[in-house]
Amino acid sequence: MIDTSAPEVVARGRARARRRSNLVALVLAAVLVAGAAVALSLGRGFVPLDDVLSTLAGQGSRSTNYVILELKLPRVLAAVLVGLAFGVSGAIFQTLLGNPLASPDVIGISTGASAAAVLCIVAFGLSGTVVSVVALAGALATAAVMYLLTWRGGVTGSRLVLVGIGVAAILLGVVSYLMTRAQVATAQDALVWLTGSLNGRGWDDVWPLAVLLALLLPAVAALSRVLNVLRMGDDSAKGLGVSVEPSRLGLLVCAVALAGAATAAAGPVAFVALLAAPIGRRLARDGTPALLVSGLVGAAVVLLADFAAQNLPGLPQYPVGVLTGSVGAPYLLWLLARANRAGKGG
């Protein structure tokens, strides 16, 4: 029998849990790199892998420079960043509100962005960066309204989810109304935006998103320890010295901004925020909110779905949201069915 002291047992347990989530994160990162390599090389505008690498290293020909650096790379990066933002945002929402349905696309944050964007496209005939900025503003404004409607000397998860679903229903009505009033051509533009699409995403879309993520993700990382403690209930968290309301507000702002930024860049890509976190938590299995792993899962899902959407037979290019939606909805049903059987009901 090996004699080990108690603190060592504790330390080894912690190391084991850390090793597992690190390993999961590494594997997902490898999947991302492989997925990016496939997306850059295969599909429309095939470029052999060694040419992809040499082009990335700055030694491409004029044609590979154009295909890789101007067409494919920004789209791949946009997919990864959008997925990352949705994944982390969904994980924060679900953990903070203690509800697996509480993701930005279900509780109206993405709908708020959509309503603002569609208003821009249909009523004012705008396009491009302006739509993105307005969409982000729409997400933040929707969240602010929801927070105020939910506030009763504090914000509880279930109330916020219900208020959010109500707000989402109203905003969907607004979107539908705008669509019926629109010309066919603008309605089609709006519809593509609403489905969530990475078609034609260039560096102009990647940079603002990258800058926003560079600001938001460190803030999330700093607040993740608080999020860990908030999960044990407000009383326990307060007892451990957490300033519950300011921390929760800070985390909500980060999560809303992440979802808003991703929606602004690619439209409300269906189900990514809802799905990435449960998958991430199941992979990490360490009792933490698994923010990093969820973000990587989101990135991998959007990257692979977008690649598939571009290369499916039939239409020239499906919007990525069609694929994430058609894969996501069955998963959601399965999740609900399973939760009910386990007596948790969500």
Add this chain to the structure above:
Amino acid sequence: MMTAEHSLRADAVRLAYDGREVVRGLTARIPPGSITMIVGPNACGKSTLLRGMARLLNPVGGAVYLDEKVIADYPNRELAKVLGILPQTPVAPEGITVADLVGRGRYPHQGWFRRWTAEDDAAVAEALAATDTLEVAARPVEELSGGQRQRVWIAMALAQRTDLLLLDEPTTYLDVTHQVEVLDLLTDLNRTQGTTVVVVLHDLNLACRYADHLIAMRAGEIVVEGDPRRVVTADVIERVFGMSCRIVPDPVSATPMIVPIGRHHC
């Protein structure tokens, strides 16, 4: 751990939920270094008083003082290093292991930059050992029995290493063996570390047996307080619970034992 003497008292404190006043101008002093038990009928405000003393609920009037300073003026972390609270229904995050949950008790001792240290490992290990949960340290909390789970929560509060420990009905849902076990554990803590323990408890006889100081409440006010051996009488129980009873010495601890009298056994 030092036996620092921290004083905790409520001064004319009024506590309310949604404007409904539950504790009405209550003044009480928690004797440092001893075990205080708060008893009373359902909805008498005993849990509310505990929550007010732990600053989970801000008073609408009066104040709670820790070391003669208004408790509301303490920074969150500073308070959490001195005063620990185990609420009635804490939530164990899904999938969390015992060691990890107990580790959360170290939160107030870690800053933005100071992360996990060997001292944290030692505190967690000590808390696990004290609550006899070291062998389940690697298991998920949801797999444990009710008694084990309650001990794990107490371990988390212990890992916080506070000189004052407040517990809201820590024995609810436990069978009698585990109830006694939890109260023994708190007594150990009080005897060996000098921790000031305040417990809201349902079981009158166990409260009388384990308390150095008893606070009996009714309708948001204190009816009596003091050493249970001196203050618990049939008359007091009648006034607090509206129940007639006979008081006999507990054959094990010689503390007062309340034998209730119902309509069929007069």
